[in-house]
Amino acid sequence: AQSVTQPDIHITVSEGASLELRCNYSYGATPYLFWYVQSPGQGLQLLLKYFSGDTLVQGIKGFEAEFKRSQSSFNLRKPSVHWSDAAEYFCAVGGSDYKLSFGAGTTVTVRA
Amino acid sequence: SAVISQKPSRDICQRGTSLTIQCQVDSQVTMMFWYRQQPGQSLTLIATANQGSEATYESGFVIDKFPISRPNLTFSTLTVSNMSPEDSSIYLCSVESGAGGKNEQFFGPGTRLTVL
Numbered sequence: 001a002q003s004v005t006q007p008d009i010h011i012t013v014s015e016g017a018s019l020e021l022r023c024n025y026s027y028g029a030t031p032y033l034f035w036y037v038q039s040p041g042q043g044l045q046l047l048l049k050y051f052s053g054d055t056l057v058q059g060i061k062g063f064e065a066e067f068k069r070s071q072s073s074f075n076l077r078k079p080s081v082h083w084s085d086a087a088e089y090f091c092a093v094g095g096s097d098y099k100l101s102f103g104a105g106t107t108v109t110v111r112a
Numbered sequence: 113s114a115v116i117s118q119k120p121s122r123d124i125c126q127r128g129t130s131l132t133i134q135c136q137v138d139s140q141v142t143m144m145f146w147y148r149q150q151p152g153q154s155l156t157l158i159a160t161a162n163q164g165s166e167a168t169y170e171s172g173f174v175i176d177k178f179p180i181s182r183p184n185l186t187f188s189t190l191t192v193s194n195m196s197p198e199d200s201s202i203y204l205c206s207v208e209s210g211a212g213g214k215n216e217q218f219f220g221p222g223t224r225l226t227v228l
Contacts (some may be wrong), residue, residue, distance in 0.1 A: 032215045043204060043221040056132025088153060098143055098208060102154045
């Protein structure tokens with residue numbers, strides 16, 4: 001069975017500082033990996049995805065993520081955080097059965 | 113990406129009643145999904161709804177409690193039946209993007225349900 005672990009429940013970062021959110025997955029084959037963001041009162045927006053190929057993927061809003069097969073990780077990064085990045089971030093893994101499994105989420109707070 | 117709308121955006125309901133949530137997509141899609149997000153929790157898949165077939169429910173979810181319709185390729189409904197306060201959640205629909213079976217999904221804005 002596939003699963004996702006996001007070890008950090010809550011991260012506080014200063015505006016302009018860098019951000020890294022951790023994601024570890026468990027999946028028996030090549031995974032499809034996603035990061036979604038949920039702003040307060042909003043639905044989920046897809047930030048980026050990894051299917052195959054280049055292990056460093058670029059997404060929207062200046063985010064990037066790196067797939068590391070040896071570590072079963074897909075960490076999300078942003079070099080300089082803006083106040084509007086305060087939100088809940090979900091990592092998800094999918095396989096050939098069209099189902100997505102989500103991590104518990106990481107809440108990001110941005111302080112001025 | 114698909115544009116997905118849900119109605120209602122939020123509702124407050126009494127225990128024992130039922131609520132039907134609508135999900136509309138601006139393009140034809142094969143697979144639609146319904147998720148539940150309980151307060152402070154992650155998303156849990158309720159069921160997969162394909163047009164022309166019965167919905168497929170995940171463990172812990174049953175058709176009598178969450179009947180789903182999928183009358184065409186752009187529309188689906190989820191009913192939350194005989195509600196209790198434990199059903200208070202955000203309910204989200206999503207659609208598979210068509211990216212060759214790679215599970216990429218786009219989500220609607222969600223329906224925030226409060227059961228008193």
